[in-house]
Amino acid sequence: MKIEILETYEELSKRAAELILNYVNTNPSLNLALPTGGTPLATYSELRKLFSQGKADFSKANIFQIDEYVGLPPEHPQSYVHYLTKEIISPLKIPKENITFYNALTDNPQEETSDYEQTLKSIGYPDLMGLGIGHNSHIAFNEPGTSFTSRTHIVDLAEKTIEANSRFFNNKDEVPKQAFTTGLATIMDSKNILLLASGEGKAEAVAKSFQGEVSEEHPASILQKHPSTTILLDKEAASKLKL
Ligand code: F6R
Secondary structure (H helix, E strand, C coil): CEEEEECCHHHHHHHHHHHHHHHHHHCCCCEEEECCCCCCHHHHHHHHHHHHCCCCCCCCCEEEECEEECCCCCCCCCCHHHHHHHHHHCCCCCCHHHEECCCCCCCCHHHHHHHHHHHHHHHCCCCEEEECCCCCCCECCECCCCCCCCCCEEEECCHHHHHHHHHHCCCHHHCCCEEEECCHHHHHCCCEEEEEECCHHHHHHHHHHHHCCCCCCCHHHHHHHCCCEEEEEECCCCCCCCC
């Protein structure tokens, strides 16, 4: 596990965009799993800038989402399909046939999880998995206590996560209570992982996950065992690490 500490969120975002682009340039038809949330917004903005300068070609990349709210229609402004389409897929003109999304409106969410895992397996586990980290050390929607052997599954969202995500909805009650998520074992099957964390609010989760013991209470701590993980932090997110 490699930890890089950048001075500011802007620098972290530029570095993240640079690393993602390196992977795409090395293997244009790579399988790329992308996170949503606040942290990667400036990374996506940087990638859009590079695209408009003719420096980024994602046209052959296969894009996967890592999580999605159960039951939220794709056109809902807070669905992760909507987010990824708006932030990166449309602006970078990534062809529709290269995208694998969860069917959040399925009648059979359980079956959707096994279908999604099967699709990942047959197309190939991600060459690059992008991740953020929650205040409680969740990655994707794998909340504390999730088994390290978990595959794609449905989760009941932790109260803390619902609260954190309510900033994107009109109120807390509108936040869906369940989500599809790539499992921890599925994440570990990715060839390379890039996790971004910014701000003091993430400092404790970062320190516990990456300098504490590997434990299901801190889902992100599993990444200590991954052979090719890069953690990008800004100064604030790194503030509780022992350096
Ligand atoms: C989002 C996701 C989540 C977020 C995490 C951090 O697709 O998988 O694990 O990465 O909740 O969210 P932000 O970046 O909003 O702090």
